[in-house]
Amino acid sequence: MIGVRLVQKVSSTRGFAKVAPHLIPALDRAVHRLTRGKVLLSAQMLPGVILTSTGARSGLPRRTPLACMPEDGGRTWILIGSNFGRPGHPAWTANLLAHPDAEVSWKGTDIPVTARLLEGEERAATWKTVLGFWPPYATYQARVEREIRLFRIVRRGEDPAPP
Numbered sequence: 502m503i504g505v506r507l508v509q510k511v512s513s514t515r516g517f518a519k520v521a522p523h524l525i526p527a528l529d530r531a532v533h534r535l536t537r538g539k540v541l542l543s544a545q546m547l548p549g550v551i552l553t554s555t556g557a558r559s560g561l562p563r564r565t566p567l568a569c570m571p572e573d574g575g576r577t578w579i580l581i582g583s584n585f586g587r588p589g590h591p592a593w594t595a596n597l598l599a600h601p602d603a604e605v606s607w608k609g610t611d612i613p614v615t616a617r618l619l620e621g622e623e624r625a626a627t628w629k630t631v632l633g634f635w636p637p638y639a640t641y642q643a644r645v646e647r648e649i650r651l652f653r654i655v656r657r658g659e660d661p662a663p664p
Contacts, residue, residue, distance in 0.1 A: 547635060550578060551606040554616075557592075557599035565593045570634045575607060576659075580616070581631060582650035586641030594650045602657065613657040618650060627651055 547568040556563050570579040582594040597603060597616040605612050619627050628651065632639050642649050 550580075552580065552593060553604040553606075554593055554596035555600035555603070557595040563593065563596055565591075567593070568635070570631055572653075577653055577655045578605065578607075578614075579619075579627060579631060580652040580654060581638060582652070583638055583641040584645075584649075586644040588645055588647070590647060590650055594652070597652055603654070605654065614654040615657050616652045616654045618652055624651055627653070 548571050550567055550569050552565045552567050554563050554565070555561070567580055570581070571577075572579060580593075580597075582591050584591040598618060601616045603614055603616055605614050628649075631651065638649070
């Protein structure tokens, strides 16, 4: 599809990395609120959730619109801490490391979840799948020295093992 390829190409640019972190989340939060959780603008290209996590330092709720890679028909999700290919891990990843219990709004439904940082072979295998799902993540990783964090989130109370 030409449209998807064009978006992938644009989203891999440094200009996009400078503008998108300020524009996309603000638009997503506004549209999500106005549609009562039914619509995320960014989800028109990639599936997305609104993550409500607990601030690592503040202890306050933090709402963050994120692209995600659904697994198992939307029963689990992979969250990618790409930060649009900018240096430094996004704050929401520190929040999940400190407080793995969170909530996602998925297609208008609020779901209590638990997050787990993927490491080692599990991370490597998941990273390959993520790159097949959205190839620009490879460009983001090449731009930064840090390893992009991957989290698997599962419905709270369900087995957090890989699908």
